Amino acid sequence: MQNDHPDIKFGKTGVLLINLGTPDSTSWWDIRKYLKEFLSDRRVIEVNPVLWQIILNLFILTFRPSKTAHAYKKIWRKDTNESPLLYFTRNQAEKLNDKIGNEKIIVDFAMRYGNPSIKSKLYSLKDLGCENIIILPLYPQYAGATTATVCDEVYRSLMGMRWQPSLQIIPHYESEPLYIDALTKSINKKLETINWKPDLIISSYHGIPKKYFDKGDPYHCYCHKTTRLMKEKFTSIDIKTTFQSRFGPQEWLTPYTDKTLESLSKKGIKNLLVICPGFASDCVETLEEINIQGRESFLGNGGENFDLIPCLNDNSDHVELFSKLVMKYI
Numbered sequence: 001m002q003n004d005h006p007d008i009k010f011g012k013t014g015v016l017l018i019n020l021g022t023p024d025s026t027s028w029w030d031i032r033k034y035l036k037e038f039l040s041d042r043r044v045i046e047v048n049p050v051l052w053q054i055i056l057n058l059f060i061l062t063f064r065p066s067k068t069a070h071a072y073k074k075i076w077r078k079d080t081n082e083s084p085l086l087y088f089t090r091n092q093a094e095k096l097n098d099k100i101g102n103e104k105i106i107v108d109f110a111m112r113y114g115n116p117s118i119k120s121k122l123y124s125l126k127d128l129g130c131e132n133i134i135i136l137p138l139y140p141q142y143a144g145a146t147t148a149t150v151c152d153e154v155y156r157s158l159m160g161m162r163w164q165p166s167l168q169i170i171p172h173y174e175s176e177p178l179y180i181d182a183l184t185k186s187i188n189k190k191l192e193t194i195n196w197k198p199d200l201i202i203s204s205y206h207g208i209p210k211k212y213f214d215k216g217d218p219y220h221c222y223c224h225k226t227t228r229l230m231k232e233k234f235t236s237i238d239i240k241t242t243f244q245s246r247f248g249p250q251e252w253l254t255p256y257t258d259k260t261l262e263s264l265s266k267k268g269i270k271n272l273l274v275i276c277p278g279f280a281s282d283c284v285e286t287l288e289e290i291n292i293q294g295r296e297s298f299l300g301n302g303g304e305n306f307d308l309i310p311c312l313n314d315n316s317d318h319v320e321l322f323s324k325l326v327m328k329y330i
Contacts, residue, residue: 009129014106014165015326016121017093018150019138019280021113022083026072031065038113043149046212068284075287086111088281089138091314096322105330106130112150119157126165134329135169136322138280140179141222142172143208168329174222175229178324182317183226183277184233190273190309198237198273198305202260203227204290205278207243207252220253226277237273244276245285261294265302272298275309280318282311 023034039045039060045052077087089109097107106128110121125133135154139146151169158164173179187201205223213220227241244257264272274294276286291308298306312318 009127010131012104012106012129013132013134013330014108014125014128014130015096015100015134015136016118016125017089017096017107017109017136017138017322018118018154019085019089019109019111020146020283021111022086022283023072023114025081026069026076028065028069031069031072032061034114035065035068036061041113041145041149043152044145046209071284071288074292075284083283084287085281085283088311088313092138092281092319092322095314095319096326099319099323100326100330112153118150118153119160122154122157123161126161126163131165133165133167134326135167136325137169139278140172140176140280141174141205141219141226141278143219144212144217145208146219147172170325170329172222173321173325174226176321176325178317178321180226180229180233182312182315182321183230183275185317186309186312186315187230187234187273187275190307194305194307196271196305199269199271200264200273201237201239201309202242202257202272202274203230203239204242204244204257204274204276206285207246207256209248210251210253213253223278230277239275244289257290257294258297261298261303262301264298270303271305272303273307273309276311279311281313286311 021034021038023030036056039056040053042049072083075084076082077084080087089111093107093109101107106125108121108125110116110118112118122133135150137147137150139150142148154167154169158167191198203226208217208219223243224241227239231239240260242255242257242260243253246252246256261272274290276290279286286308295306295308312321
């Protein structure tokens with residue numbers, strides 16, 4: 001019987017970086033497929049599910065894919081035919097694997113929505129012999145609609161495994177010193193490339209509905225904590241927290257980034273830098289919503305100079321941060 005035993009690999013640790021997700025292309029159908037998965041998540045949209053599915057399928061998924069596709073086309077990487085978020089997340093995983101990977105440690109990446117899926121990567125790591133899996137959600141500031149839904153999908157995937165690996169999930173890292181240092185270094189690096197002095201730096205985070213905060217979601221507090229720690233390290237220019245990307249008619253966390261950009265010049269703010277600390281990789285929210293739409297709004301309402309500080313992406317400081325976060329669990 002022993003000779004008939006299936007070959008089973010074992011003894012390895014898998015590290016899985018997980019980001020939000022991306023459509024496979026800028027086509028209407030791929031955008032629609034991605035939006036349907038994203039907007040069907042009960043943690044993302046906390047309304048009556050029956051009513052929401054009617055609204056989603058009859059209205060939102062009929063009209064919104066064209067608008068979203070238009071935004072993605074503006075920032076799509078023509079050289080590799082993929083979204084910036086996919087490009088940078090893959091690079092992050094490859095560089096982290098180069099740094100800590102060996103015959104016992106395998107680093108890979110997945111997307112909460114779209115491809116590569118969390119389920120496919122968990123099964124792949126298990127098949128490679130990973131008896132231990134460490135999950136790093138690429139959300140510095142915890143929120144139910146981001147980190148928690150990654151956990152949901154990881155747990156759902158494990159439910160189908162006959163032989164489950166052990167699991168560790170790295171929590172939020174909004175106040176990790178290496179993270180704050182990397183952010184402030186990115187500000188200084190941008191300042192070295194421009195020939196004007198900013199009057200203000202906007203620290204823009206993805207918003208959530210205010211009712212999620214009222215129900216106990218700590219995200220709002222973590223965002224302000226990151227900004228406060230940045231301000232303690234970088235004191236020469238004031239930094240103001242705002243929230244972007246609101247969706248639907250309900251109230252979201254304020255102040256809103258778009259409304260702030262419209263009004264700043266009336267307050268004497270003519271020269272502006274924007275940083276987006278909540279995004280691990282540049283994506284449609286940073287490159288299109290902020291650097292295209294936000295720039296046009298600020299300059300069109302009396303602003304004189306505007307620039308976006310890139311996300312930490314796959315730079316060495318970011319990879320070093322990931323290494324420290326992960327190695328604590330190995």
